Amino acid sequence: MNKTDLIDGMAENAGISKAAAKKALESLLIDIEGALQKGNRVSLVGFGSWSVSKRAAREGRNPQTGETIKIKAKNVVKFKAGSDLSDAIN
Structure with a gap:
């Protein structure tokens, strides 16, 4: 959809x-x-809630070269389904 x-x-x-x-x-x-x-935090009772979480800076690897790279810290949006939504899809 x-x-x-x-x-x-x-x-x-x-x-x-x-x-x-x-x-x-x-x-x-x-x-x-x-x-x-x-x-x-944004909550719609029964449907779910959105929240912001901080992701720390970390080291990663370039899969093509194997070179170590630095990945910056950033904010990410998380969604947690509510009980009514979970029940509706199961």
């Missing part, structure tokens, strides 16, 4: 126009991104 499919599904399920569904989805994504940029 891609963004267009999701917008179509939202419009059909909610009985709204595709334009309204697109605005709603984009607003949701902007709000989630903004919260994560601030370091906050």
